[in-house]
Amino acid sequence: MDKDLNLAVLIDGDNIPSKYVKEMLEEIAKYGNPSVKRIYGDWTKPSLAKWKDVLLKYAITPVQQYGYTTGKNATDSAMIIDAMDILYSGKVDGFSLVSSDSDFTRLAIRLREAGMTVFGIGERKTPNPFIVACDKFIYLEILQKTDAGASASSSKETKTKIDRVTPKVINLILATIADVEDEDGWAFLGEVGALLQKKQPNFDARNYGFRKLMPLVKSIDKIEIGQRNNPKGNGNLVYVRALS
CATH class of the missing domain: 3.40.50.1010 (5'-nuclease)
Known part of the structure; x- marks a missing residue:
């Protein structure tokens, strides 16, 4: 954005x-x-x-x-x-x-x-x-x-607002990876996130208790995570692909 x-x-x-x-x-x-x-x-x-x-x-x-x-x-x-x-x-x-x-x-x-x-x-x-x-x-x-230092009761209240990562959510992410993957099946995580937003405007990793998309994807055992050098020199780029 x-x-x-x-x-x-x-x-x-x-x-x-x-x-x-x-x-x-x-x-x-x-x-x-x-x-x-x-x-x-x-x-x-x-x-x-x-x-x-x-x-x-x-x-x-x-x-x-x-x-x-x-x-x-x-x-x-x-x-x-x-x-x-x-x-x-x-x-x-x-x-x-x-x-x-x-x-x-x-x-x-x-x-x-x-x-x-x-x-x-x-x-x-x-x-x-x-x-x-x-x-x-x-x-x-x-x-x-x-x-x-929040109280246990307020912490418990926050947890009740978190959605479960259901098979439907996993399938949405896998389908989105497939939409932008290269010939080797790898997809740039940034592109995956952008397309998820277009498909489902209320998609947000925080809905599932994760601060960002990367930890959410990492929690799904059907997805492999890799890194590539950033040609602009600012750290590595994260890529993901579905495990067969």
Whole structure:
């Protein structure tokens, strides 16, 4: 990913808990510069009180949106209108849509049609249509860090959020290796990771308890790992192939 991308970070305050804000912004910074940071909601509601406490600290601009009509989500409408205004301003290269709401599916599709890179961030409850409409989708739960001195109960809670590496996951990785392998069956791990992301935007080694793709692949006994010299001189390149 190009870390020089200027990103517009738009947060749906109605369904994203404020407890994730620090890790969320650190994650977004891996993919680009969050040049626009806005959060949408009805700030007269007590439910957004915790967000008020962190807005100034993280330089996030609150956008007030009253719920004029019962049953209609005015926050979604305001966020979508703002996104299109920002798109036409030509000042950003991509968007980070922070929501667990499938109502933003069409917005993600439209932004990608316009050549924008779209990062989705939301909780695991996020409906699949919104996930697959993004270039990459990150679950908020995997961003929460546990300190070395964390309590046993909080550590246990984190473990319950980890997905199991099922045969379906292994087959997805093996099929992806086959898609980019050379004549000897070797595939550059970087290409494998990029293609996995295109096939499944929410694919992330952290979902399975691994910090990166390399340790995840290493845990699968059906895959062989090798290294080659990097022609640019920056260490070795990791290659993988399926064991027969």
